[in-house]
Amino acid sequence: MGSFVLTACSGGSGSSDAGPEARVTVSPAAGKEAALGSPISVKADEGRLTEVEVKDDKGQKVTGQLAGDGSSWTSDGKVGPKTTYTVRTTAKGGKDGKGRKSSSTSTFTTRPAPKVNKLTNTPGNGQTVGTGMPVSVLFDHAVDAGKRAEIEKALKVTTQPKVEGAWGWVKDWSGQDRIDWRPKDPWPSGTKVSVNGNLSGIDSGEGGWFARNYDFGFSIGADRKAVIDVPAHTLTMYENGKPVGDIKGSAGSPQDPTRGGIHTVRSKNADEVMDSATIGYGDKWMLPSKWVTHLTASGTFLHSAPWNDSVGVENNSHGCFGMTTADAKKIYDFLPIGATVEVKGTTSTKQTDVGNGLEVWQETWQQWQKRTAVK
The missing domain is CATH 2.60.40.3710 (Immunoglobulin-like)
Structure with a gap:
């Protein structure tokens, strides 16, 4: 990595103060293409650092920590790829920091990343x-x-x-x-x-x-969520923990039951085409739908189903919860991105993978904590 020693006569401006002068060392060194993955460090021998300012070539400051005795400064992070850094220091000589004041500048550039x-x-x-x-x-x-x-x-x-x-x-x-x-x-x-x-x-x-x-x-x-009771063909809206309205609809059929557990609204789309190919049914249908609220990435939605004559009477969808267009609009407007939709009473035994949308609530807190990489 290398280092570069700075004194008042090596690019800095000294003062006329009497006493010894600090020797300041900056690493990575100036004039060489620095390796990636290292912090920026500044050390003062025979003196104390009083100020360190580091900026990249975009003018962004690099934060760091100055030792209590002024002997060193270390950046909070590491050098980024293909970036030029300028390090400006001010120091005072002597172990007591009462010697000659000096200021210096060092510049280095890092290697590009693959x-x-x-x-x-x-x-x-x-x-x-x-x-x-x-x-x-x-x-x-x-x-x-x-x-x-x-x-x-x-x-x-x-x-x-x-x-x-x-x-x-x-x-x-x-x-x-x-x-x-x-x-x-x-x-x-x-x-x-x-x-x-x-x-x-x-x-x-x-x-x-x-x-x-x-x-x-x-x-x-707002604290808004929905709960779907599959056997009752009903979606209930909740605000601040209290029910504020029910909507009738049709969940998945016994052959394609709606996935259970707590889902998270990941996105919404006012107009969409329900394409059978996206859920593994080939080219069987292309049905225009409005007010589509997306739960899973694999295709579990809340949406209007004007083609379904059994809405609210029979669970006959391919896993979504279909409603009248007017009711789908109510849900679309009521549930923000990030709201939860819990599905109860389904016959589905499949647990939705966490990565299939924003499905973090499919796991218990104890299960979730095991996903950390920090041991």
Whole structure:
């Protein structure tokens, strides 16, 4: 990695103060292409550091910690790929820090990464979501199992008020690696959530590196959810824990029963075509539908079914919960992204995989905690 020794006569400006002058060493060294995966460190011999400022070539400050005795400074994170860093220091000579004052500058550039691993976060920054929404982080490239603990430790969730929760590693329906943070229990309405990913310079394995840090936040909105009673052909809406209305509909048939447990609303679409090929039925139907609320990635939806003459009388769908167009609109408007929909009384014995949507509530808290990579 190398280091570079700075004194007042090596690019800095000394003062006329009497006494010894500090010898400041910056690592990685100036003038060489620095290796990835290392922190930035500054040390002062024969003196004390009084100020350290580090910025990258985009003008972003690099945070770090100055030792209490002024002998060293270390960055909070690691150097990112293909980035130029400028390190400016001020120090005073002598063990007591009362010697000559000097200021110095060092610049170095890091190597490019074989490939840059980026992430996509859900919810989006500034969004207001339902009380069942997890923090979900999807990675562009695979994450090596041996690198997961370091990545998990670099991700922080801060909430106001304080909410207990935990990270868990998930295989997304797309096949990509994902890490989700779910609260132990559904969020209290009104919670403010901040997520910080100090990932720049972390090796994700298989040639991938993170090139930047991430910060985003979101809010928890109204406490709304729905419960489907399959045998009763009924969906009940709840707000603040109290029922506020029932809707009749048709769940999955005995041959294709609706999957049970607690699902999370992952997305919504005002107009959609129900395509049989997407759920393994070939080209049997292409049916236009309105007010579609998506639960699983594999195709469990709440939607209008104007073609079904048995809505509210018979469970005859292929796993979705179909309603009249007017009732589907009510549900579409009532349930925000991140709200939960619990399915009770189904004959389905299949447990939905956590990565098949935002299905973190399919597991108990004890099961979820086992998904951590930090031991």
